[in-house]
Amino acid sequence: MIADVTFQFSLRGEIIQADHSHVIGQLPCIRAGKCRIRIFQENDAEMQAPRVFVLATDLANENPGPIITVAAAEIASQVCVTFDIDPFALVFIEHYDDRWLSREDTEKFDLVHMAWNGARFGKARWQSLSKAEVEAMIGEKLP
Secondary structure, rough: OOOOEEEEEOOOOOOOOOOOOOOOOOOOOOEEEEEEEEEEEEOOOOOOOOOOOEEEEEOOHHHOOHHHHHHHHHHHHHHHHHHHOOOOOOOEEEEEEEOOOOOOOOOEEEEEEEEEEOOOEEEEEEEEHHHHHHHHOOOOOOO
């Protein structure tokens, strides 16, 4: 894992800040929110452009803004800028934990497929993943 931060985002697209150490700017925004961001990089030496996996966890009641599903494209765009991630290398995964789900389902993961227009992500589509599939992708066990 190369990062594990509480990330503040805005739904309108202005970057607010990521974990006090990565202040980018503080601009007026509509519906600021926050989520947990964990970043993992593919460790395949043969890959010319290794993929970067971003696991975005919704913080439920700790998030004053929109849920991550509503803001997925904006979060992905802002994470790429903040952490200098090539948008074409990004693999964005949404995560809802037991703060959101019933006791039968303790976690939910979705791979978010998005189109990059040269400036921002858009046109999101979701694909359910199991925890085991996510762990295989990122190359690490999740708690």
